[in-house]
Amino acid sequence: xxxxxxxxxxxxxxxxxxxxxxxxxxxxxxxxxxxxxxxxxxxxxxxxxxxxxxxxxxxxxxxxxxxxxxxxxxxxxxxxxxxxxxxxxxxxxxxxxxxxxxxxxxxxxxxxxxxxxxxxxxxxxxxxxxxxxxxxxxxxxxxxxxxxxxxxxxxxxxxxxxxxxxxxxxxxxxxxxxxxxxxxxxxxxxxxxxxxxxxxxxxxxxxxxxxxxxxxxxxxxxxxxxxxxxxxxxxxxxxxxxxxxxxxxxxxxxxxxxxxxxxxxxxxxxxxxxxxxxxxxxxxxxxxxxxxxxxxxxxxxxxxxxxxxxxxxxxxx
Amino acid sequence: xxxxxxxxxxxxxxxxxxxxxxxxxxxxxxxxxxxxxxxxxxxxxxxxxxxxxxxxxxxxxxxxxxxxxxxxxxxxxxxxxxxxxxxxxxxxxxxxxxxxxxxxxxxxxxxxxxxxxxxxxxxxxxxxxxxxxxxxxxxxxxxxxxxxxxxxxxxxxxxxxxxxxxxxxxxxxxxxxxxxxxxxxxxxxxxxxxxxxxxxxxxxxxxxxxxxxxxxxxxxxxxxxxxxxxxxxxxxxxxxxxxxxxxxxxxxxxxxxxxxxxxxxxxxxxxxxxxxxxxxxxxxxxxxxxxxxxxxxxxxxxxxxxxxxx
Numbered sequence: 001x002x003x004x005x006x007x008x009x010x011x012x013x014x015x016x017x018x019x020x021x022x023x024x025x026x027x028x029x030x031x032x033x034x035x036x037x038x039x040x041x042x043x044x045x046x047x048x049x050x051x052x053x054x055x056x057x058x059x060x061x062x063x064x065x066x067x068x069x070x071x072x073x074x075x076x077x078x079x080x081x082x083x084x085x086x087x088x089x090x091x092x093x094x095x096x097x098x099x100x101x102x103x104x105x106x107x108x109x110x111x112x113x114x115x116x117x118x119x120x121x122x123x124x125x126x127x128x129x130x131x132x133x134x135x136x137x138x139x140x141x142x143x144x145x146x147x148x149x150x151x152x153x154x155x156x157x158x159x160x161x162x163x164x165x166x167x168x169x170x171x172x173x174x175x176x177x178x179x180x181x182x183x184x185x186x187x188x189x190x191x192x193x194x195x196x197x198x199x200x201x202x203x204x205x206x207x208x209x210x211x212x213x214x215x216x217x218x219x220x221x222x223x224x225x226x227x228x229x230x231x232x233x234x235x236x237x238x239x240x241x242x243x244x245x246x247x248x249x250x251x252x253x254x255x256x257x258x259x260x261x262x263x264x265x266x267x268x269x270x271x272x273x274x275x276x277x278x279x280x281x282x283x284x285x286x287x288x289x290x291x292x293x294x295x296x297x298x299x300x301x302x303x304x305x306x307x308x309x310x311x312x313x314x315x316x317x
Numbered sequence: 318x319x320x321x322x323x324x325x326x327x328x329x330x331x332x333x334x335x336x337x338x339x340x341x342x343x344x345x346x347x348x349x350x351x352x353x354x355x356x357x358x359x360x361x362x363x364x365x366x367x368x369x370x371x372x373x374x375x376x377x378x379x380x381x382x383x384x385x386x387x388x389x390x391x392x393x394x395x396x397x398x399x400x401x402x403x404x405x406x407x408x409x410x411x412x413x414x415x416x417x418x419x420x421x422x423x424x425x426x427x428x429x430x431x432x433x434x435x436x437x438x439x440x441x442x443x444x445x446x447x448x449x450x451x452x453x454x455x456x457x458x459x460x461x462x463x464x465x466x467x468x469x470x471x472x473x474x475x476x477x478x479x480x481x482x483x484x485x486x487x488x489x490x491x492x493x494x495x496x497x498x499x500x501x502x503x504x505x506x507x508x509x510x511x512x513x514x515x516x517x518x519x520x521x522x523x524x525x526x527x528x529x530x531x532x533x534x535x536x537x538x539x540x541x542x543x544x545x546x547x548x549x550x551x552x553x554x555x556x557x558x559x560x561x562x563x564x565x566x567x568x569x570x571x572x573x574x575x576x577x578x579x580x581x582x583x584x585x586x587x588x589x590x591x592x593x594x595x596x597x598x599x600x601x602x603x604x605x606x607x608x609x610x611x612x613x614x615x616x617x618x619x620x621x622x623x624x625x626x627x
Contacts (some may be wrong), residue, residue, distance in 0.1 A: 159332040161601045163560040164594055165339075171582055172343045172588060248459060255461055255564055256579055268459075275465055275568070283469075290462040297457035 043235075044049040047310040054306020057299035064296060068118060070110025078108060091284050098284040100273065108290045109265050117247050117296070119181055124246035125187040125239045132192025133235065137223050139193070140200030151197070157190045166249060170258040177260060180253060184246050195238050199231035206230075233311030240304035244297045251293060267293045329606050336598045337387050341380055344587045351466060362468060382592075392566050392592030397584045403592035411596075413483060414562050414573035418499025421558050424460045425500035432501070432545070433508025434540065448505060460561050464495035464568045481570040492569045496561045500554045504547055512543040548612050552605040560595060 038046070047239075048054055091098040097106035139150040169183040200223075203209065209226050217225075251268025253259040260266040267289040276287035358466060374382075385517055386393055392403035436448035471491060472480045478491050515521065524534045566575035581589035 027332060108425075155328065156332050156335055159328070159602055159605065160336060161556055161560075161598050163556075164597055167582065168340060168343055168590070168594060171585070172347050213436070251459055251461075252560070252564065256567075257583055271462060275461070286462070286465060290459070293459055294454075294457045294462070297459075301453060301456055 044310045048306055053302045058301040060295060060299045065118065066116060068111050068114035072108050075105060075108040077105035097288045100285050106285060106288055109270060110292060112287060113265045113267045113270055114292065116260055116264060117250060120250045121243035121247040123181045123189060124184045125242040126194045126241050128189040129239055131189035133196050135194035136281040137198025137200055137227065140197035141204055141223055141227065148295060154190050154193055157187050160187055162187055163249065165250065166253065167258065170253055175258045175261050180250055181260060184249055192238055195234050196231060199234055200227050203227050203230045237304055237308045240300055240307055244300035247296060319446040325606055325609060329602055332602055337384065337595055340591050340594050341383055343442050344591055345376065372373060387595060393588050395586055395589050401545040406589060407574065407592065407596055410572065410574035410577050413571060414575055417492060417562060417571065417573060418558050420489060421496045424493055425497040425504060429501040429504025430508050432505040434512055436509045437512035437516065452502040452505045460495050461564045461568060462500060462566055462590060463498055467491045467495055481569040484595050492565050496558060500558060501551065503554065507547050507550060508543060511546045512539060515539050515543045545616050548608060548615060552608040555604045556601050559601065
């Protein structure tokens with residue numbers, strides 16, 4: 001301590017005074033925030049963009065959606081026209097992805113299948129979202145006996161084997177697009193409801209919700225304006241993961257003969273039709289739908305993982 | 318503990334009852350009788366058939382007699398194959414499916430945990446990326462696609478393994494591989510993330526400071542704790558393996574329960590569909606129950622009787 005002080009004093013004789021200038025004490029500048037303020041969503045988006053794998057998934061999904069509508073239009077052949085002279089043709093400059101056992105163009109059908117598969121996935125995710133958020137939101141917000149009762153029902157539904165219920169309902173209602181979506185969502189919303197309830201239970205004790213309540217805001221408005229925006233992260237992640245599992249379930253149902261019925265085609269039903277073809281060497285009939293299912297699953301999964309990291313406020317740096 | 322088990326046991330029975338009831342009423346809401354075939358049957362035969370299967374009684378009588386038969390584990394005769402009872406099919410198909418399922422589960426658990434641990438220890442290294450690529454591919458590729466690819470490559474192009482059926486250990490390789498890949502991928506990802514979390518804990522640093530060998534740290538201290546989350550998904554995995562057997566048994570022509578179930582769906586053989594659904598559900602619900610109890614025993618931090626409220 002002693003030594004230090006003496007050192008300081010010793011500096012001045014050797015250095016002229018005019019080397020020193022008063023520091024610019026501009027108050028405004030000192031208080032200015034250097035880092036631009038980012039909203040939660042901007043921050044999450046920035047982090048998502050940095051995740052290469054997740055971005056690959058997102059870009060692929062955008063391309064897939066475009067192709068699902070553009071593909072059938074740019075193809076020279078129709079997807080439903082049967083040409084018995086052109087059975088099982090290998091991919092060529094005329095038939096880009098080959099033809100199937102009825103002479104239908106696989107390229108066109110694969111993109112029409114994409115429309116059906118994506119529709120099933122998105123519809124299931126949206127319906128799960130609507131029911132799950134309403135149910136979980138009310139249960140979590142009301143708490144107490146209401147919560148207890150509502151969660152008992154959820155517990156029973158959650159214990160039901162998902163795919164078995166889906167199969168049963170498909171058997172009873174007869175296969176078809178509507179049946180599949182109905183079957184997938186009738187117990188599918190339970191997972192979403194559990195997540196929303198857990199989140200709402202957490203958020204509803206925060207001060208801003210209490211402030212809202214003291215102003216006399218109505219329950220519905222508190223749930224919509226205060227609670228849901230703050231629970232959106234896990235909800236979005238859950239939705240991104242619902243889409244691929246719905247597409248997967250549809251493929252599974254189609255495989256059992258309970259899925260999409262002709263003339264409509266989905267990737268699952270095309271793969272199922274093509275199973276015998278693989279042994280006779282017509283690999284393209286299975287390859288293209290299978291490749292697209294796998295790529296879509298992959299994309300949704302990596303995007304979901306990426307969103308999970310990006311939307312987690314705890315990971316914010 | 319005992320109170321929690323009782324509570325779960327009651328919930329389990331309610332869920333089972335719910336499934337039986339749901340199955341029963343769903344099956345009976347289908348329009349038309351199962352005997353409306355192309356085959357012309359006389360009025361009298363039709364009536365005899367219906368009385369044999371109790372279909373002429375009022376619905377609630379049928380319901381109670383069905384509940385009674387479920388409780389006594391007798392699922393009655395098949396409609397399409399009258400010489401066989403549903404119990405016959407179950408007792409013939411179940412051992413095969415059980416074998417396939419257990420072998421798959423063991424393969425998936427061992428390879429999944431190994432992959433996950435290696436990936437966590439070599440975090441962000443080449444092996445980590447390789448393991449996680451395998452894991453993501455495993456989740457992305459549907460098992461029926463994988464099964465067909467395996468048959469084409471390893472049974473047709475290069476005939477190492479038999480194409481189908483179920484009689485020797487060699488027959489088991491391809492179906493097991495096709496069925497185990499998905500669950501393995503899920504276990505690997507879960508093990509990796511929980512292992513990475515555990516490795517940053519203080520007690521691992523303490524163990525390192527004590528000078529324990531890395532092998533001992535990983536197996537004695539880290540892995541034990543990292544495996545807890547894996548235990549929780551075992552129930553769901555069992556469900557996915559079980560439904561996977563429908564597909565795999567169909568592709569490989571394995572005479573298991575899944576094959577009967579798929580056949581019964583295609584022929585609309587209602588007693589078989591009902592019987593197998595109830596049977597499958599019972600297995601799954603009991604699995605979930607056991608996993609819950611096991612989790613409570615394995616993790617001393619969880620006080621079972623308090624878990625309900627959380």
